[in-house]
Amino acid sequence: MATVTYDHASRIYPGTERPAVDQLNLHIEDGEFLVLVGPSGCGKSTSLRMLAGLEDVNQGRIMIGDRDVTDVQPKDRDIAMVFQNYALYPHMTVADNMGFALKIAGTPKEEIRKRVEEAAKILDLSQYLDRKPKALSGGQRQRVAMGRAIVRQPQVFLMDEPLSNLDAKLRVQTRTQIASLQRRLGVTTVYVTHDQTEALTMGDRIAVLKDGLLQQVGTPREMYDTPNNVFVAGFIGSPAMNLGTYKIDNGVAQIGETRLPITRDAVAGLTDADNGQITIGFRPESLDIVSAAEPAALAVQVNIVEELGSDAYVYGTLKTGEGEQDVIVRVNPRSAPDKGEFINVAIKPGHEHVFSPSTGARLATI
Amino acid sequence: MQHTLQITAAKPDPALLSLPWDIPLEDWPTEVLAALPRGISRHVVRFVKLGDQVIAVKEIGETVAFSEYELLRQLSRTDVPSVEPVGVITGRKDKNGERLEAVLITRHLAFSLPYRSLFSQNLQPDTATRLIDALTVLMVRLHLIGFYWGDVSLSNTLFRRDAETFAAWLVDAETGQLHPQLSNGQRNYDIELARTNIIGELMDLQAGEFLDEEEDVIEIGNQLLRRYHELWDALHDVETFDAEETWRVATHIEYLNSLGFDIDELEMTTDIDGTTVMIQPKVVDAGHHSRRLMHLTGLDVQENQARRLLNDLESYRAATERQNDEIEFVAHDWLAGVFEPTIRAVPRELRKKLEPAQLFHEILDHRWFIAEQQQRDIPMSEVVESYVDNVLRNRPDEQAILGLLPEEAHLQD
Ligand SMILES: Nc1ncnc2c1ncn2[C@@H]1O[C@H](COP(=O)(O)OP(=O)(O)OP(=O)(O)O)[C@@H](O)[C@H]1O
Ligand SMILES: Nc1ncnc2c1ncn2[C@@H]1O[C@H](COP(=O)(O)OP(=O)(O)OP(=O)(O)O)[C@@H](O)[C@H]1O
Ligand SMILES: [Mg+2]
Ligand SMILES: [Mg+2]
Numbered sequence: 001m002a003t004v005t006y007d008h009a010s011r012i013y014p015g016t017e018r019p020a021v022d023q024l025n026l027h028i029e030d031g032e033f034l035v036l037v038g039p040s041g042c043g044k045s046t047s048l049r050m051l052a053g054l055e056d057v058n059q060g061r062i063m064i065g066d067r068d069v070t071d072v073q074p075k076d077r078d079i080a081m082v083f084q085n086y087a088l089y090p091h092m093t094v095a096d097n098m099g100f101a102l103k104i105a106g107t108p109k110e111e112i113r114k115r116v117e118e119a120a121k122i123l124d125l126s127q128y129l130d131r132k133p134k135a136l137s138g139g140q141r142q143r144v145a146m147g148r149a150i151v152r153q154p155q156v157f158l159m160d161e162p163l164s165n166l167d168a169k170l171r172v173q174t175r176t177q178i179a180s181l182q183r184r185l186g187v188t189t190v191y192v193t194h195d196q197t198e199a200l201t202m203g204d205r206i207a208v209l210k211d212g213l214l215q216q217v218g219t220p221r222e223m224y225d226t227p228n229n230v231f232v233a234g235f236i237g238s239p240a241m242n243l244g245t246y247k248i249d250n251g252v253a254q255i256g257e258t259r260l261p262i263t264r265d266a267v268a269g270l271t272d273a274d275n276g277q278i279t280i281g282f283r284p285e286s287l288d289i290v291s292a293a294e295p296a297a298l299a300v301q302v303n304i305v306e307e308l309g310s311d312a313y314v315y316g317t318l319k320t321g322e323g324e325q326d327v328i329v330r331v332n333p334r335s336a337p338d339k340g341e342f343i344n345v346a347i348k349p350g351h352e353h354v355f356s357p358s359t360g361a362r363l364a365t366i
Numbered sequence: 367m368q369h370t371l372q373i374t375a376a377k378p379d380p381a382l383l384s385l386p387w388d389i390p391l392e393d394w395p396t397e398v399l400a401a402l403p404r405g406i407s408r409h410v411v412r413f414v415k416l417g418d419q420v421i422a423v424k425e426i427g428e429t430v431a432f433s434e435y436e437l438l439r440q441l442s443r444t445d446v447p448s449v450e451p452v453g454v455i456t457g458r459k460d461k462n463g464e465r466l467e468a469v470l471i472t473r474h475l476a477f478s479l480p481y482r483s484l485f486s487q488n489l490q491p492d493t494a495t496r497l498i499d500a501l502t503v504l505m506v507r508l509h510l511i512g513f514y515w516g517d518v519s520l521s522n523t524l525f526r527r528d529a530e531t532f533a534a535w536l537v538d539a540e541t542g543q544l545h546p547q548l549s550n551g552q553r554n555y556d557i558e559l560a561r562t563n564i565i566g567e568l569m570d571l572q573a574g575e576f577l578d579e580e581e582d583v584i585e586i587g588n589q590l591l592r593r594y595h596e597l598w599d600a601l602h603d604v605e606t607f608d609a610e611e612t613w614r615v616a617t618h619i620e621y622l623n624s625l626g627f628d629i630d631e632l633e634m635t636t637d638i639d640g641t642t643v644m645i646q647p648k649v650v651d652a653g654h655h656s657r658r659l660m661h662l663t664g665l666d667v668q669e670n671q672a673r674r675l676l677n678d679l680e681s682y683r684a685a686t687e688r689q690n691d692e693i694e695f696v697a698h699d700w701l702a703g704v705f706e707p708t709i710r711a712v713p714r715e716l717r718k719k720l721e722p723a724q725l726f727h728e729i730l731d732h733r734w735f736i737a738e739q740q741q742r743d744i745p746m747s748e749v750v751e752s753y754v755d756n757v758l759r760n761r762p763d764e765q766a767i768l769g770l771l772p773e774e775a776h777l778q779d
Pocket of ligand 2: 538
């Protein structure tokens with residue numbers, strides 16, 4: 001088992017100017033489950049493929065443990081791309097399906113059997129080892145595929161959107177299975193997805209990329225509670241954080257008729273480039289329903305109410321003075337307002353996120 | 367809710383709408399299915415009769431369906447052999463309104479043989495080797511145009527007879543990526559994966575007792591590695607020779623032609639005092655013989671079939687003493703006077719057993735065989751008659767190997 005380190009690693013595709021991955025610095029701990037997430041084209045697959053040895057590293061280097069693998073061929077890196085190919089062989093037993101790569105590598109028979117049995121135990125496949133794959137369910141077949149990677153005992157597992165092919169229900173199931181399996185095996189894993197919910201539920205830590213640049217890396221909680229910049233704030237969390245840019249005067253932000261005091265530290269972080277403005281974010285669940293008389297009340301006109309059983313979300317419009325802003329408010333489904341109605345909401349004290357409009361960076365918080 | 371079936375296709379065929387899209391593919395009625403052999407796959411794949419053609423239908427996630435479709439379209443614009451995409455169907459629902467998986471449709475590749483049916487037919491002992499050679503050429507061709515396959519295997523390849531060898535076609539592009547150029551890492555990963563998959567597939571054939579237990583399947587897999595590097599190196603390496611020996615440029619080009627590749631661009635450099643010349647192919651293109659035959663006759667056939675036909679054209683030219691005529695004219699007369707009459711002489715109902723070019727190739731082989739036997743020159747009409755009666759009648763139908771009855775289609779899963 002091993003750590004993984006990206007050290008100022010860049011990939012510039014031939015014929016392009018801007019690096020697809022730009023000076024990536026990322027250290028992944030031994031046994032950690034790290035998720036690379038970001039919108040399409042942000043460079044997450046390229047980053048993974050650089051680690052796999054499929055993409056040249058143009059600058060910087062990549063280490064697995066203490067070993068610099070920047071120029072090592074894929075097969076010599078001791079990594080496994082899981083789920084890349086998992087067609088099962090119909091005439092071979094489940095055990096042979098799991099162990100055939102070891103047989104090719106010349107591993108002694110007893111050793112193969114031992115590793116296969118260990119893997120089968122973890123994967124809950126022990127009683128199927130001598131059967132043919134035909135007798136297995138879809139989920140079990142997928143576990144056999146996982147078993148193929150496990151018996152090779154690689155240093156690192158790599159997975160690139162492994163669930164994209166599954167329907168929504170199986171995706172949720174498989175994602176929990178992969179996550180718990182990874183924790184039992186303790187193999188360092190790098191996982192790529194564009195789905196932030198998947199990232200939040202699976203990763204020990206999440207690395208958010210945009211335009212080839214690492215935006216932030218941290219635990220799901222850190223990413224959610226203290227996003228480093230406006231991009232991460234808007235990307236992580238579903239429904240997304242409400243974000244708006246407002247006038248600020250003497251430490252008080254002006255949202256339409258409402259005045260919102262901002263902490264001194266945060267205000268101190270603003271510069272001339274911010275032009276007397278500040279970006280404020282608040283999550284749908286960081287809003288309380290209040291009376292119109294409340295000084296911090298923001299009046300929101302309800303456009304749609306989405307009922308999700310335990311929660312309901314109001315999709316509404318807030319008048320900001322300069323114009324209108326779409327906002328999402330989480331409300332109690334038992335007292336959800338009607339379409340067209342006005343509700344008054346206030347940001348829970350200390351639950352606002354403030355950013356510099358010019359740089360997008362988080363301003364020192366409360 | 368309104369039923370909104372969506373067909374994405376370059377040329378949507380209205381007949382597609384008549385298929386039972388509201389039934390999971392697995393449960394489609396046997397009347398619409400064509401029982402042709404398939405390779406192993408994770409997704410449900412069925413062959414379906416659509417008018418006078420056969421299509422392959424694969425149930426697969428929507429995003430992947432579209433990306434595979436797009437990739438196959440891009441490949442079909444190159445001349446690398448791959449199955450032809452027909453379209454993607456989304457928005458399927460069953461009778462109760464439950465969502466059904468999207469499907470990717472490709473045209474069934476006629477005369478194609480999945481490797482499993484080749485092995486169950488008891489062919490010559492070196493079949494495996496010849497399949498590997500065909501796959502090697504396909505991989506090199508794909509890599510030359512920047513295609514990273516990501517899941518090379520015998521199952522994801524279709525084989526067609528190509529004179530005495532095979533030609534390989536790409537069938538499953540699900541994991542593929544098209545890049546301007548591949549890194550060595552990508553190529554090596556593809557080859558390594560191919561090796562593992564091929565050995566696995568052959569081990570599976572051994573487990574199923576289709577392939578002799580004694581066959582060294584690991585060695586067959588290793589052979590792919592070796593052949594690939596040999597071919598790749600021949601196409602890319604720098605050749606160095608004495609400045610006096612410039613004829614070696616032509617020899618080297620002929621050598622690459624003989625491997626089936628055209629050199630579209632060659633870089634030639636000399637050392638400072640001009641005593642040594644170095645040449646390196648820059649742009650190479652597979653299909654040397656098939657392109658030449660296409661140019662001369664309009665026949666679109668595989669590389670080794672083309673080689674065989676071109677040889678016959680050359681002998682025809684010599685026999686008719688027309689070495690001084692333009693080859694284009696001779697080719698025209700050969701086509702009208704030799705090739706076409708020969709194929710037409712084969713009874714129509716037997717013609718669908720093999721592709722025309724493959725038929726011609728086998729007839730030439732047969733001519734040689736009976737001429738040896740009888741120690742005389744045999745006229746073509748007689749050769750065809752003998753070939754049809756003694757060889758062709760006994761062969762399976764390969765346009766559509768109907769080894770299975772439609773109701774047995776499930777047996778191959
Ligand atoms: N082979 C290539 N040649 C040139 N540019 C490329 C190549 N592969 C990717 N890119 C570009 O590099 C950037 C990052 O691509 P990458 O595939 O890593 O993104 P991604 O985050 O994985 O996106 P997706 O979620 O769409 O797969 C994109 O702008 C993409 O267009
Ligand atoms: N157009 C076609 N012409 C002939 N045969 C085809 C065609 N399309 C699919 N097949 C057959 O069906 C089999 C399965 O198709 P395919 O490989 O696309 O499925 P898959 O589920 O994506 O496979 P995998 O498990 O490798 O991802 C192939 O091995 C091939 O034998
Ligand atoms: Mg396949
Ligand atoms: Mg596939």
